[in-house]
Amino acid sequence: MKISSEFQEKITNAFGPAGKAWIDSLEQRVETYLQKWELTSEGPVDNLSYNFVLKVRDSNETPLILKLGVPNFDTRNEMVTLKAYNGEGCAQLLMSDPENGVMLLERIVPGTMLSAERDEMVVIENFIKVWKDIRRPVPGGTSTPSLKHWFDGLTRYRNAGGGPISLEHVQLAEEFFQEVMETSKGPELLHGDLHHENILYSEEKGWMAIDPKGVAGDPYFDVVSFLINQLESKADPKSTLKLRVDKISEQMGLDRQRLLKAAIALGTLYACWGAEDLADWETTYQCVKWFIEFLG
Numbered sequence: 503m504k505i506s507s508e509f510q511e512k513i514t515n516a517f518g519p520a521g522k523a524w525i526d527s528l529e530q531r532v533e534t535y536l537q538k539w540e541l542t543s544e545g546p547v548d549n550l551s552y553n554f555v556l557k558v559r560d561s562n563e564t565p566l567i568l569k570l571g572v573p574n575f576d577t578r579n580e581m582v583t584l585k586a587y588n589g590e591g592c593a594q595l596l597m598s599d600p601e602n603g604v605m606l607l608e609r610i611v612p613g614t615m616l617s618a619e620r621d622e623m624v625v626i627e628n629f630i631k632v633w634k635d636i637r638r639p640v641p642g643g644t645s646t647p648s649l650k651h652w653f654d655g656l657t658r659y660r661n662a663g664g665g666p667i668s669l670e671h672v673q674l675a676e677e678f679f680q681e682v683m684e685t686s687k688g689p690e691l692l693h694g695d696l697h698h699e700n701i702l703y704s705e706e707k708g709w710m711a712i713d714p715k716g717v718a719g720d721p722y723f724d725v726v727s728f729l730i731n732q733l734e735s736k737a738d739p740k741s742t743l744k745l746r747v748d749k750i751s752e753q754m755g756l757d758r759q760r761l762l763k764a765a766i767a768l769g770t771l772y773a774c775w776g777a778e779d780l781a782d783w784e785t786t787y788q789c790v791k792w793f794i795e796f797l798g
Contacts, residue, residue, distance in 0.1 A: 503529045503543075509550050516552060517572050524572045528554060531570055535604055539597060541568060549699075553577075557609065565609040566596065573603035575645075576715070581605060582644050583716030586691055591635025592711040593702075610702040610710055617698035617732050622742060625698070626749050628709045629728050632701050633754070636711055638691040640718045646691065649719030652771060653679050659774040667773050667787060674794075675770035678763035682720055685760065689718040696724055697731035722764040725750060729765055730772070730789040740792050747796060762797040766790055 505528060513521040536543055536558070544557040553571040560566055571577040577600070584595035589608065597606040619625050640646050656672050659665070664672075693700075694715030704710050729746050733739040747765070751758035769790040776783030 503532060505529070505554070506550070509554070512552065513572065517574075521572055528570065531602070531604070532556065532568070535568060535570070535599075535606075539568075539606055541566070541606075543568075558606075565611055567593070567605075567607040567609045569605045569607055571603040573601060577603040577605075579646065579716045580714060582641060582646065583691065583693075583714045586638050586641045586716075587636055587711075587714070591632055592693075592714060610704045610707075610712065612703065612705065614703040615699050616701040616703075616709065622745060623749070626746060626753070629696075629698075629701065630750065630753055632709050632711050633696065633724060633728075636691075636693055636696075636714075637721060640689055640691050646716055646718050648689065649692070649717050649723060650683075652717065653767070655771055655774060659778065662778075665774075665777045666783065667770065667777055671766075671770055671790060671794075672774065675767040675790075679767040682722060682760060682764050682767065686720040690721050692717045692719050692721065692724040694724070695727050697727040699731075720764065722756060722761050723768050725756075725761060726765045726768040726772075730769055730786055733789070734785060739788075743789060743792055744796060747793075759797060762793050766793045766797065769793060 505525065510525050513525055515521075517524065532543070532554070535541070540561045541558040544559065547555045547557060553569050555570075556568040558566050558568045571580075581595060581598045581600055584592065584605070584607075588594065593610055594608040595605060596608060598604065616625055616628055619628070653676070656676055659667065660669060660672055693711055694717040695713065696711060700713050701709055701711055729743060729750075733742060736742040747758065747761065750756065751761055769786055773783045773787040773790060775781075776786060
């Protein structure tokens with residue numbers, strides 16, 4: 503089984519010695535679950551991130567997904583979130599081993615990403631459908647993390663002395679996060695990363711979500727990842743971003759000003775994370791500045 507050096511490096515950088523040990527045991531782990539769940543491998547997907555994802559078929563030739571991650575809270579929380587969705591609006595969890603970070607999932611066929619659609623109005627329409635389909639209460643008796651914990655990242659960024667993200671904007675983000683929370687009707691279960699590449703087309707069920715992070719918070723925040731995604735290829739990114747804000751507010755009955763405040767808050771957090779990780783933060787930060795302009 504071929505495991506790319508890029509994937510190995512990404513896992514080792516992210517998880518340290520635990521990631522290295524997981525990589526070293528990955529081939530045997532895959533073989534164990536192929537045998538245990540009577541699966542035939544068709545090879546890994548092309549766009550591996552922080553999980554090893556294989557296309558497989560079961561004994562009835564049903565196409566499925568075998569997903570293996572470094573066993574930790576995040577993989578277990580994803581399983582809890584998938585169980586809450588129960589295959590409605592999101593790929594279904596069929597079998598799992600939380601202790602070892604392994605999941606068997608419904609494969610969405612053909613699995614075309616929403617990013618492949620070129621008509622922006624059609625993209626917005628399909629996003630709205632999925633957003634509505636996956637609204638759920640926070641599952642009881644679980645340790646679903648709160649969005650408040652995510653926003654501790656702004657305090658960490660400031661305490662580290664700041665960086666390319668203006669501390670004035672960090673303060674504004676904190677203020678807007680508090681304002682949105684104070685006007686919230688209560689936390690819901692959020693996907694946490696609902697953007698174009700995590701929305702796929704199923705011939706059987708239509709557009710569906712994959713790869714939920716699972717976080718408790720106000721549903722307005724579950725729009726932000728989509729708003730700022732897939733703008734680089736647009737002829738006029740600013741106008742496309744404004745179109746998304748306007749149409750989503752209008753068609754979903756959301757308060758536009760409140761949505762912009764949620765977007766400024768979470769967008770700033772994303773930009774700070776990017777700056778800390780030496781990843782792309784400029785595009786996200788530009789979106790934050792546009793959100794501030796739209797709000798004004």
